[in-house]
Amino acid sequence: MDDSIKDRLLTFIDHIGSNPRQFSKSLGRSDGYVRTIGKSMGSDVIGNILLLHPNLNVNWLITGNGEMLLEKSIDNPDLLRIKEENRTLKKENEDLKKQVWYLQGQVDLLLNKSVKSEGA
Incomplete structure (x- = not known):
């Protein structure tokens, strides 16, 4: 054991x-x-x-x-369906994380431009 x-x-x-x-x-x-x-x-x-x-x-x-x-x-059909939904949701979650990361980068760029133009 x-x-x-x-x-x-x-x-x-x-x-x-x-x-x-x-x-x-x-x-x-x-x-x-x-x-x-x-x-x-x-x-x-x-x-x-x-x-x-x-x-x-x-x-x-x-x-x-x-x-x-x-x-x-x-081999429960409901369990198999839930497993497939779980895989799909995990993929969608990863895609959303990538979109958030990209959008956060865009916000950071806009904030940096705004700070630079105020200081100019």
Whole structure:
């Protein structure tokens, strides 16, 4: 049995052919999130993991007891729809962040021009 929830999560990440950086990003967290996990993890993060990986045995993840994967995979159409919506919303969020960054740059330029013309 692995020692910590982080160790078990790393085992699962390896099992699904991912890496800590990709997995952290899939949860909407910073690149290094998985590496910073201590002895416990918030229920919101565990919930997100289970939404993305419903075949992961939450009992195993939290306690180390039982098997890593559930015997049956959950193929709930609502869950699949939610996963797709989540992907779409994440993409839209990234696009909006880029637009905000661009607009903030434009505001900064306008403010700098305004300050320069007042000082002239």
